[in-house]
Amino acid sequence: MTKVDQVNSKNHLTYVLTGGSAIGAARHHGFIPWDDDIDIGLTRTDFEKFLRIAPHKLNHSGYFVEENRLDPKYEYDFAKVMAAGTHIIEHGRESTKARNGIFIDVFPFDRMPKQASEQQQQKIALTEILTEIRQRLYPNAEPQQLFQSKYADMSLNELYETRLSVMTKYDGHHNLPFINMSSPYEYGQELIEPWEFHHIIRMKFENLLVPILADYNGYLTRLYGNYMKLPPLEKRIQRHVLEVKVDNYQLGTQNELRNNWEQAAS
Numbered sequence: 691m692t693k694v695d696q697v698n699s700k701n702h703l704t705y706v707l708t709g710g711s712a713i714g715a716a717r718h719h720g721f722i723p724w725d726d727d728i729d730i731g732l733t734r735t736d737f738e739k740f741l742r743i744a745p746h747k748l749n750h751s752g753y754f755v756e757e758n759r760l761d762p763k764y765e766y767d768f769a770k771v772m773a774a775g776t777h778i779i780e781h782g783r784e785s786t787k788a789r790n791g792i793f794i795d796v797f798p799f800d801r802m803p804k805q806a807s808e809q810q811q812q813k814i815a816l817t818e819i820l821t822e823i824r825q826r827l828y829p830n831a832e833p834q835q836l837f838q839s840k841y842a843d844m845s846l847n848e849l850y851e852t853r854l855s856v857m858t859k860y861d862g863h864h865n866l867p868f869i870n871m872s873s874p875y876e877y878g879q880e881l882i883e884p885w886e887f888h889h890i891i892r893m894k895f896e897n898l899l900v901p902i903l904a905d906y907n908g909y910l911t912r913l914y915g916n917y918m919k920l921p922p923l924e925k926r927i928q929r930h931v932l933e934v935k936v937d938n939y940q941l942g943t944q945n946e947l948r949n950n951w952e953q954a955a956s
Contacts, residue, residue: 691728691898693751694771694794697744703736706890707902708797708870709880713917716906720896724926728794731870733887734861737798741769755796756789758850764788765823767816767853768872769796779933785828792934799868801860802878812856813877819853880913 698705707715708731714722732740745755748771757769763786764770772791780790803809818839826846841849857871868887870880882903889904903909910917920926 691794691895691900693748693753694730694744694796695898695900697747698732698736698740701739701743703732703740703743704887704890705730705732705736705740705796705901706887707731707893707895707900709873709913711895712902712906712910713914715893715895715900715902716910717918719894726931729797730794731797731799731882733868734798734800734858737769737796740796744771754789754791756793761788762846762850763827765820765827766872767820767857768798770794771796775936777935778931780931785830787827792936797870797872798857799870799882800857801863801866802869802881803860803863804866808860809878812859812871815856816853816871816877819849819856823849823853875913882909 694705697703706712707729709729710722710725711727711729714720714725741755741757741759745760748755752774754772754774755769756764756772758764758766765786765788770793772789772793774791776791778790778792780786783790803812819841822839822841822844823846826849841852844852860866864884867884868882869878871877873880886903886905886909890901891904892899893902893906894900
């Protein structure tokens, strides 16, 4: 995380903790004990700058960046900063051919249209495109669609380009709110108002001071409701990583995973 913060700060890129990592900072002053990654978000403009700058800067520090324009075998519409020398198996990506490792998720925030009909069109398009992408990359894992989508004849690169165009369609409208279209939550649920990206503070996260929205309470309440309330015990589980190896040693417990993740991400 220190290296990512340095790259962003030195290049004047505005980023904030998002999702579970923002809860971690607000509620635990660090990782949620059962979480297994860090989430950060940037506006699309700064995200694109990050993709141009970070791969070169981080490659010299033992990290690398994954995004589909850097690696077509990587299907997501957001980036990951990964620690070299680590290998993981993610839930739902057991057969991926993309590079992998212990990671920080880097999410772009794009503008959400005002009209409900346009929101629905964007949501459906992104869902159909992702289904087509995953059928190309994981043909044995993805169920076949009952109908042929209008994206069925596109190549993988055409699907990536079309998805980017759909996501950024409204980015020229500067009065519209930002949303994370890569979010695991419902379309539009992870929302940041335009002015909120201009009001950022730093908050303790483990041994670091990391950027977070000044109105993190408003952001987290919109996303989670009462985010200070702990979930029931049965829901305190890691969601993403099934297995991790560091320097050829397989880690078996959640604590071992978390301890090595903290070392790799620091």
